[in-house]
Amino acid sequence: MALTPADVRNKQFHVVRLRPGYNEEDVDDLLDRVEATLMALQGGPQSGPLITAEEVQAARFRSTRLSPGYNEDEVDDFLDVIVDDLRARGLSSGATAGAARRPTQHPYAQQHPQGPQPPSPYGAPGAAQAPGSGPAQPPMRPAQPPIGASQPPPGAAGPAYGETPRERPRMTPEDVRNKEFATTRLTTGYNEQEVDDFLDSAEVTLEALLNGRPDRALLTPAQVERVQFGTTRARPGYDPAQVDAFLDLLADELRRYEQP
Template identity: 30%
Template sequence: MNRFPRVHGLRNGYDPEQVDALILRIEATLGRGALEGPPVTADDIRMSRFDIRLGGYHEVAVDFALEAFVIAIETRGVEREEPAPGPAVKVKAEDDDAPTLPGLGESESVAETMTAAWLESQAARVERVSFRPGRLGSGYNEDEVDGFLDRVVATLRGTTDRPLSADEIRTATFSTVMFKPGYSVSQVDAFLTEIATVLDGRSAPHESEGQRV
């Protein structure tokens, strides 16, 4: 069972077994399974460390998922509150419904929050990307590429009425300039292909084979 996307090629990522074991404990703490041992705290998640394995889980995907779980744990209030003397104080029971995260309605799940965090991380990545100059005095028109990347960011953030599809990103074309500044053709094409895969699997980082974190 793959809960998160794996790194591509001969790269290292987080040990899947260790990550899955922690996620199972977090789910149980949130009332989605049998809890063995003490509940997981937000600090436990923040302090978690994983071994590195070839072809392991994508680190960014896991990190953003864990950040969302920190919010869920802190919002849920796993530990019961001690009632104070005087007027009755409401105690948060451990069998409450799924947590309502700040800014989200009760129907929206932690999984949806992780998806939003993942897509936002990719949008920020597009905003930060820089390309080397084209070789031999030629390359893609920088203004055209920059304008297209703005549309990609808006698509990832859901702030456009005309979102791009993965195929549109993958097959985008730009004018080629000669003897003036331009972006490396191969680097731009490779980056857009990678971003297209993000849209192909919009459910990342939490979706697995028929099961969500």
């Protein structure tokens, strides 16, 4: 099925943190050109030359590591779909038709350092996602009941909040550090910097609790449940439903360390 302008406009990618990703603005600018081309082909206004399959193939994006960026594999796969669609519409010079389109490394990266992508039980790239449609004001999440107790293994983590944890922790600092969320475009999302800063505090908190140092914890379950983030619409933001669901898990995890 041929791509539509809405397919491009509503496309979402997971955001990676602390490992290479594509600069979001670079990717969004290219997708805006693709969307404008598809709109012109449907009889809409044409404000510039139509983009070709070769131009999409030749696009290169800056890489990010210290700031959030789009998952490179997801972007590469979607751009390959765009290239095929534009060629099917005749928007190709034919110079590279029939040639191998993808090298073994990320073809659209200006820099593409490679490294393993650690799996996380709390969300992984490529998971099913729905376009963000959160309210203009972020909702208050209701308190969640504690997760049922389980038997801790021998040599479980030391005391936290003055007590030995009753359950084996299921969320680690690495789970928080590597957590990814889909991003919204032209729909309401959470401010990425605010969410990232809060997750940094959550990572420090889990590290402290796992090491038996509750005095170094920066967050409590109540603070996780009550946090509110600014919202975005004109620029990318994190999917509110995915962020809220993860913070509910985080609050449950921190609650396990509380005294009875």
